[in-house]
Amino acid sequence: MRAVPPLLISTVVAASGCSGNQSALDPNGAPAIHIEHLIIVIVIICTVIWLLVMGVLGLAILRRRDRPAEDPISEKRLTTVVSAAVATTVIIIAGLTIASFYTTRGIGVPEDAALTITVRGQQWWWQIFYASSGATPGFQTANEIHIPVGQDVHLKLESTDVIHSFWVPSLAGKQDLVPGRSNGLLLRAEKPGVYRGQCAEFCGLQHSHMAIMVVAEPAADYERWAAAQSGNAVIPAAPDAVAGQAIFMAKPCAACHTVRGTSASGTTGPDLTHIGSRQTIAAGLVETTRGSLAAWIADPQTLKPGNNMPMVPLTSAELQNISAYMESLK
Amino acid sequence: MSANRLRHTALVIPLLAWALSTQLGQITPYEDCQQDVPWTALASCFLLVVSIVGLAGSRATLTGLTRTERFLVNASFLIALAFVFALSLQGAATMLLDPCQR
């Protein structure tokens, strides 16, 4: 069954708009800013060196030659010049190395981070755990991390299957998620915004579609978001959403997904309790709209070939109702 | 040990010191972090000193060598210098970085 015509898929794909910024040259997080300074220094020094070498190369091959080729004095002079060049190399290299060590000091995970979030890599999405803090109980979400601006956030990086790599270049360098190990990464957004990142370690078929959004917002907004996320799913009111919920519980969906506050408690796929509040679905594949939800549910294997969500046969009415239900889970 | 033997063996020392230091760099930071003793820095400084001594020893005397021997001793002296440089950069790392940082 091809529930969604290819035309719709391509419009859905083309319409997804949540790019955020994903560039090491547009840093908005403290570690990324440190690294960018290092990048600029090293690149400038290296460019100057390259230009100098090219200058010498050009002169060496094109200079006029009217003196006899070989005489012992020029051999001695060559030795002096080459030795001086090597000595200069040693000094520059030592300088760059020390600069690199200083930058390394600036990107470590502090012991007293304001917030610790566990990120678990899965083929091909991100499972995210917020621990309980104060009155807010812990909760789980997927593919979207919210952090308060201007605070140190410690990410604990784990993996349940293969190696992935967490990389949001505008905020920090990357760090691998290795099964059997736990790694750490410091995030600290200096200004509010949506920062896109994606898996950087080859992890199989859909490595290309494993994006993550980091939403940095003022502390108050963050607290509001966390409080909302920690609650159970809203009970649908609209008739199509109510029907959608019933279909969701009856079909295989509930075996893989959790919707807190309902009987759906599967753990294979992402927690859908507040899927409607997330900016994207399918790990940054498309923007969350009723249409994209429908396209995804109808035929996940065409949108993201090889992913672990099977195609569940649905009538077009069922599909519309489920999409409405999903969209309602704000 | 004859002077000739010394010249050759002394130059192997910086190389071995570097190899050992590189391996220790994979092992001792964990211990440093747990025990709060700068093992890595101590090992690195010790190996640096040893390799400089090796380097100096090889320069003790260069008389009485054939052309090929002189070539070998000079080449290995230059090679050993590269390893002393690498060791001193490693030493700088132990001074600047926190062994607990991951």
Added chain:
Amino acid sequence: MKDNVVLDLSELPPHGLGTASQSWWGTLAFMLIEGTGFALSIVVYLYLMSLAPRWPLDAGPPDLLPGTTLTALLLASLVPNIFLARWARKQDLLKVRVGLIVMSLLGIAPLILRAFEFPAMHIKWDQNAYGSIVWVMLGLHTTHILTDLIETLVLTCLMFSRHGDNPRRYGDVSDNTMYWNFVVATWLPMYACLYWVPRI
């Protein structure tokens, strides 16, 4: 291009021995390759040990008897081996034949003991990473005993054939004894690693 003859090589021996033979250097190069392999297997063992909460994983330390007997036997086999090398250098056909038979037997005996060593580890290769590395180390070394044994057997046959009495064959015998020394020498660190490291 023209040439002018300045060196006459006719008086040189028609076959090099020891460091003057290519196969001696070839054997040395292969020993370097395999020695690196053995060393890396020990590194893997120690690496896995450094990660494990306890060592050995889910097993007691291996029984000492078969491995230690085998080690003693290998060390003892060095004596006839060194004699064989000496006889091969002297190109003494009769003694070389006797030596090769003795060394063939001394190649078979460790294989029999090795059969008792695997169970003495108290772990299977597919139980955990400790079992895997232990079996691979034992297997790796067994392959070397086996290869050397086959080479010794073939050389024994050769020395009893009409091809035997030839400096080239004596050179082969002498390279073979060098290789056996290597097989014994590499076992010692592996023995220490497999049997004594878990007891520390």
Added chain:
Amino acid sequence: MTPKDNREIRDTAFDAAELERRLAATWTTPPGLLGALSTVDHKIIGRRYITTAFVFLALGGLLSLLMRLQLAQPEARFIGPDRYNQIFTTHGTNMMFLFAVPVMQAMAIYLVPLMVGTRNIAFPRLNAFSYWMYLAGGLLLWIAFVLDTGPDVGWFAYVPLAGPQYAAGKRADIWAQMITFTEVSALAVAVEIVVTVFKQRAPGMSLDRIPLFVWSMLVTSFLVILAMPAIMIASTSLILDRLVGTHFFNPAEGGDALLWQHLFWFFGHPEVYIIFLPAVGMVSTIVATFTRRPVFGYLGMVMALIATGVLAFGLWVHHMFVAGLPRLGESFFTASSMAIAVPAGLQIFCWLATMWAGKPIFKTPLLFVIGFIVIFVIGGLTGVMVASVPFDTQVHDTYFVVAHFHYVLVGGAVFPLLGAIYYWFPKLTGRMLNETTGRWVFGLIFTGFNLTFFPMHILGLRGMPRRIYTYQPEMPWSGLNMFISLSAIVLAAGFLLFFIDAIRSARAGATASANPWGATTLEWATPSPPPSYNFAKLPLVDSLEPIHDDAFLPAAIGLRVDRRELLITSVVEAAPEARESSSGDSIWPLWAALATTVALIWSIFSPWAVVWGSIPVAIALIGWFWPKDVPEDDS
């Protein structure tokens, strides 16, 4: 002297023409299929190796064009993720294991015996065996790829993705076993080259008179010998994990995923220098010939080769900077990686000094060397960048690294290699490549390469990861990707022109004299192409440039002509030690390779193959070594 010696036939007994006739009778491979399959002539095998490696280069190049087609536009659907993963895995594996390493060793198989003035490589039958193993490994990979079961886990095959749980089927096993094939052949060649250089140098070629290319291959061979066992242990453990359920890489049972990375990169980093160091030798040779003076700083060049070779073993963790190891330990590898810039810089300075002091003649080989310096210096400098831990956390596994290593490997190895092909083509085939076409080839490849790979630095910094089969339209990468894909066509056109030129010139190029470039190393002291016995009389060496004064080449006599005989010399001073016979042609290396191939491929499916499959291998080896009553057996 024994009576037996009197019956031996020496070269002293004949005039030049008769000597050459008799030597040819002893050394020449008989015509026909059996002759071709059983030859042990290093020149025939070397040419075969080079040709095969270039075929693999062309095939790997086609794969890269497929990738560029797919990546030219966002969310393109020319190639699905499964096939794309096979393509980039096969591209990387092919270029590293079937092209770059073998082609460098192949050049050495052909050139080293000629450059040191001997008649054949050491262990010629092993050499024949190594070629067949290499060919079988290459066929295994490509047949699997064509049948849609090509490996799809990356050329680095990280576990657990390549492990039993996440890589079903036989794809990862094919990758691991292909490694075994290429590893056996590379190790065999390395041993041959070490022994050839140590023991078969012309009398008088002491260690300080060895041509730099030979030095570079000697160091490279030691790198192969010390690095390859790591991948042997790694790939064997991977196969065992997949086939018989060991737990080396399974964290649940005490194994570790990073163990694989340590073992792989302990091999994988020296691998880069296994590819690059021979190029250093090629560049030095070409620079010396086309500036009409010896390379400045021979001592420094030798030092740089050895220092780089040793330092190469202390860099492997710089591929693991984001794996979560202690930053202090990682920084030790930053230190070593940075330190390697010093010998690399020294080499560049020495070549520049040579060009400055000499009189450059701008033939195609020198153009490629100049292109090499322009590109490789960029690759070296970006190497300094990725050696820094913080810098690397941003660019690791991005297109920046793709750009970096193509600048190092294509700029640092393929440019010198193409220069070397233009330089040694007359010696390989007896004909010259076309100089005008050569300039076009250089121009197209140089321009195409830079336009293709330079923008990738920017893509990486702007967030584009490696190994993705597509990207989303909202990412700001599509313009540059389209530009890169179009530039790749220019690059491909350059290579196409090179292949056309090579095939055409090999058949109908201008005939080459013995020494068309006026070079000074020994391979030019014999006709182009050399006769089967290489040198009618063994040359003697009294300086770094043995044919500088080219009226007379001092020669040695006294070898037998009725058996294949070589001269063995001492390691340091190259003083004559013994005459030694060199094996004759034999079909057994082919049988041994076939038996090994069957055992290795069978063992992908059943562990018992190791037991039963080794019986034919043993039989073939006994056939190989059993004496056959030929003159080569007596001494």
